[in-house]
Amino acid sequence: MNKSIKSLITVVLLAALFVWLHQSNYAFLRGWQANGDETEAVPVYNGDxxxxxxxxxxxxxxxxxxxxxxxxxxxxxxxxxxxxxxxxxxxxxxxxxxxxxxxxxxxxxxxxxxxxxxxxxxxxxxxxxxxxxxxxxxxxxxxxxxxxxxxxxxxxxxxxxxxxxxxxxxxxxxxxxxxxxxxxxxxxxxxxxxxxxxxxxxxxxxxxxxxxxxxxxxxxxxxxxxxxxxxxxxxxxxxxxxxxxxxxxxxxxxxxxxxxxxxxxxxxxxxxxxxxxxxxxxxxxxxxxxxxxxxVPEESEQVDKLKIVSQDEATFTLAAGQYAIEHGQLVGFPSYVTLRYNDGTDTQQWVKWEELTPAILEKMEKPGTFKLEGEIIGVPEAVLGNRKATIQVVVD
Structure with a gap:
């Protein structure tokens, strides 16, 4: 193979590699890009x-x-x-x-x-x-x-x-x-x-x-x-x-x-x-x-695989019998949960809380404490697993 043909092939291969990397970068910029087994998320960093x-x-x-x-x-x-x-x-x-x-x-x-x-x-x-x-x-x-x-x-x-x-x-x-x-x-x-x-x-x-x-x-x-x-x-x-x-x-x-x-x-x-x-x-x-x-907090490090390590649990307080419901949700009820990850970052995710059944409404008529769960929206199941949002309801 002569030198000019070799050079041409090299240029073509380099161009193809550039295009592939360019496309891959855009793919991996999704932040939630999954690995092949789709059990982890590959984080994308820009400086800190x-x-x-x-x-x-x-x-x-x-x-x-x-x-x-x-x-x-x-x-x-x-x-x-x-x-x-x-x-x-x-x-x-x-x-x-x-x-x-x-x-x-x-x-x-x-x-x-x-x-x-x-x-x-x-x-x-x-x-x-x-x-x-x-x-x-x-x-x-x-x-x-x-x-x-x-x-x-x-x-x-x-x-x-x-x-x-x-x-x-x-x-x-x-x-x-x-x-x-x-x-x-x-x-x-x-x-x-x-x-x-x-x-x-x-x-x-x-x-x-x-x-x-x-x-x-x-x-x-x-x-x-x-x-x-x-x-x-x-x-x-x-x-x-x-x-x-x-x-x-x-x-x-x-x-x-x-x-x-x-x-x-x-x-x-x-x-x-x-x-x-x-x-x-x-x-x-x-x-x-x-x-x-x-x-990424200064005390934390960038990671190769993103995992949820904890979440913030909220408290909702109301006087017994004093509540309002709109679209099946309690008015003033937190609509999100904060998730924390192994690189020290956090995200806020919308939550669809469990249905307010007659049994739950009965609990809000008298003093006491109970918990509600909700579905966390916007996080891939492969990363979220079986994690649910939780909130403690305090009835005075």
Whole structure:
């Protein structure tokens, strides 16, 4: 075989190896990637952090086990008007506003149109204005929740006046106080070449309202993809744009949140500023991916195989006979459990608690203590095994 043919074969093999490794990296970035026997999970690390969530927007429709496509639907007279228009194309999620997209809530949000997807939803989530009334009861859904971590998306904004793109998080609201709102960005062409970020306490007594604006210089937010990252710790939030720190919020948020990706349009008297009726449709907010990592504690080590080593058990206290039930669940009851792993990290997982039978309700009518169990959602059975969520109910 002559030297030129050998060189060509070498190049082809190297190219094939590169492609295989590239694809393998994306496969192993799942964080829950199973070994061949599917009894272990192979963790993926990025420096001192472990990947716990990755969405590359490679499949359509979006996975209903993770994403809800009806924006704050308990507040709107017509839940279908709150349903997102989107497409998954070329590895991007395209959130779309069309000319015929209807206002999602004309009574309380005027002409505002939206295409939004959420990693959780429930009745009464995010009471954004006074005077709202629940119009639709929603079965609680928490596709992805977490408390603390490093969050990142790669995205390109809309390029027309009167439109806004937002990435924001809200508390899961097991109780009214779990109500914080973190706007990682609310970017609009009307604002110029800036990123605007906000923190709203709403009913959370531990949080105060905060804001910042960051000028992006020569970056083009509407015609280029850029990285938007933040780290959430017990002390607060640190924000990054294309890996450069741009702002901080000090806040003690002590419960999980969901993420919301939103494209908006306001055609009349909307707070972002004038609307351009000549701008062509569709208007598109593009998101390339969303990833979340958890920090490995300094006293812990990265591991080759991920295992659950413990879980936090909660306590729910009520006065005898003083409780309310909604969708078969006790109001105010924790909707999640925290699992801890052999590398020192933890995740928060949604729980479907056992049915409240007449026998259980009878126990809540008189003082005493008992336990309830629930199904932990979002962890592969190979890793979870027979583990159940448990909670101690104390009746005073």
């Amino acid at each position: 952090y472990r990947l716990i969530f990755e969405e590359n927007f490679d499949e359509s429709p979006l996975n209903p086990a993770i994403w809800n496509d009806q924006y704050l639907a308990s507040w709107t007279p017509d839940p279908e008007s709150a349903r997102a228009v989107y497409e998954v194309e070329d590895g991007n999620l395209n959130l779309i506003i069309n000319e015929d997209t209807p206002p999602w809530n004309p009574e309380f949000d005027g002409t505002v149109r939206t295409s939004s997807v959420m990693t959780g939803n429930r009745t009464g989530l995010h009471e954004f204005k006074q005077g709202l009334e629940v119009r639709n009861y929603i079965e609680p859904f928490m596709g992805f929740i977490t408390q603390y971590g490093v969050f990142e998306i790669r995205a390109k904004m809309m390029n027309s006046l009167g439109n806004m793109c937002a990435w924001w998080l809200v508390g899961i609201q097991d109780t009214p106080e779990q109500d914080v709102e973190v706007d990682v960005f609310e970017n609009a062409l009307n604002f110029g070449k800036v990123i605007t970020a906000s923190l709203y306490a709403h009913r959370d007594p531990l949080v105060r309202e905060q804001h910042f604006i960051y000028a992006v210089g020569a970056a083009d937010l509407s015609n280029e993809f850029h990285l938007y990252t933040f780290e959430w710790t017990p002390e607060g939030f640190v924000f990054y744009f294309d890996d450069e720190e741009i702002g901080t919020f000090q806040a003690e948020v002590v419960y999980p949140m969901i993420s919301i990706l939103s494209a908006y349009e306001g055609r009349e008297n909307w707070w972002v500023g004038p609307f351009d009726p000549a701008a062509p449709y569709p208007k598109v907010f593009q998101i390339d991916y969303m990833k979340v990592w958890k920090k």
